[in-house]
Each structure stands twice: as structure tokens, then as C-alpha cells.
């Protein structure tokens with residue numbers, strides 16, 4: 459049975475969105491059924507309108523479905539994506555995670571595979587701290603954390619065993635082949651491990 463993977467992300471200016479597409483591609487290549495979903499925007503319209511890249515990205519992705527707790531219930535594996543916000547996850551993604559209390563109380567977040575990816579503006583801007591902060595919640599879920607580690611040669615190129623990440627230089631550095639390859643690999647790995655759990 460093909461594993462069901464939910465790729466759930468927040469992105470203001472498109473970097474994390476591009477990584478999410480690549481993670482989804484990788485999972486599909488591994489035979490997974492994939493839902494690519496964004497979380498709700500919480501920022502006020504004026505804030506979005508004041509930033510050209512943000513408003514362009516919001517318009518371009520308005521048709522991507524919004525994640526709900528039912529998507530988590532559906533999934534065998536969930537891959538969360540978030541930009542770094544002061545070394546932490548974005549409040550938009552946190553708000554979504556905070557809607558999962560009902561599923562948590564029923565034990566429905568447990569025994570699934572989870573993984574994460576991120577982006578920062580700067581090279582040491584908090585990618586690892588962001589992913590570790592995200593993974594705190596996975597421990598509370600009773601989830602099975604599947605990180606890329608150094609399990610593929612691409613990980614010695616992109617260099618982040620905690621999850622795919624990209625430094626976007628305040629929007630000046632688009633997602634490159636290295637980050638894309640790492641994201642595809644992460645999607646494949648998550649799907650392959652989820653398939654093993656399904657088979658067991």
C-alpha cells in the first residue's frame with residue numbers, strides 16, 4: 459500500500475514553498491500519495507501588501523489547499539516546512555500545530571513518521587535550532603522522527619542532517635540544485651520509511 463504523505467508548510471516569500479514542492483516530488487517518486495498543503499496566513503493584509511515578494515507569493519499560492527487536522531489523521535507521514543523566525547518556527551505553523559490537541563488527546567498523532575525542513579536569510583541564522591524546536595513537538599506527539607542524517611551523498615553537500623535547509627540571502631539567493639536535491643531526497647526517505655512501517 460503506498461504511504462500517504464502530508465507536506466505541510468508556511469512560506470512568506472516562496473523559499474520554503476519551493477522546498478515543499480521538491481519534498482513532495484521526492485515522496486511521489488518513491489510511490490507515495492502526497493498532499494501538498496499550506497497553513498493559514500495570520501499576518502495582517504497591510505503587512506503582506508507592504509512586501510512585494512510576500513504579496514506576489516501569497517497570490518501565486520492561493521489555490522494550494524489549507525492544511526487541517528484531518529490531513530494529519532489521513533497521513534502516515536507528515537513533513538513540516540517553516541522559515542526561521544528568530545531561530546524558531548514561524549507562528550503560522552505553530553498555530554496549526556496548536557490545533558492538533560484534539561487528535562493528540564485521542565492518541566492519533568502517535569506512531570506516524572515526522573520530518574522537517576527550513577530556510578533562513580543568513581548562513582548561521584538558526585536552521586538547526588528551528589528544526590530542533592519543531593521536533594520538540596514530535597516528541598510530544600509520540601511520533602517517529604525521520605531525519606535525513608548523512609544517509610545519502612547529497613547530505614555531505616547540503617550539510618544539514620536535521621533536515622533540508624536553504625540560505626536565501628534575504629531573497630537574493632533562490633533555491634539551488636543542492637537544496638532541491640536534498641529536499642527530493644528527504645521526501646524519498648520519509649516515504650520509504652513510512653512504507654516500511656505500513657508493511658510491518
Ligand SMILES: Cc1cc2nc3c(=O)[nH]c(=O)nc-3n(C[C@H](O)[C@H](O)[C@H](O)COP(=O)(O)O)c2cc1C
Pocket residue numbers: 468469470471472473474475541542543544545546576577578579580581582583584626628629
Ligand atoms: C520576523 C522574522 C524573523 C526572522 N528571523 C530570522 C533568523 O533568526 N535568522 C535568519 O537567518 N533569518 C531570519 N528571518 C528571515 C527568514 O527566515 C527568511 O526570509 C525565510 O527563510 C525565507 O523563507 P520564505 O521565502 O519561505 O518566506 C526572519 C524573518 C522574519 C520576517
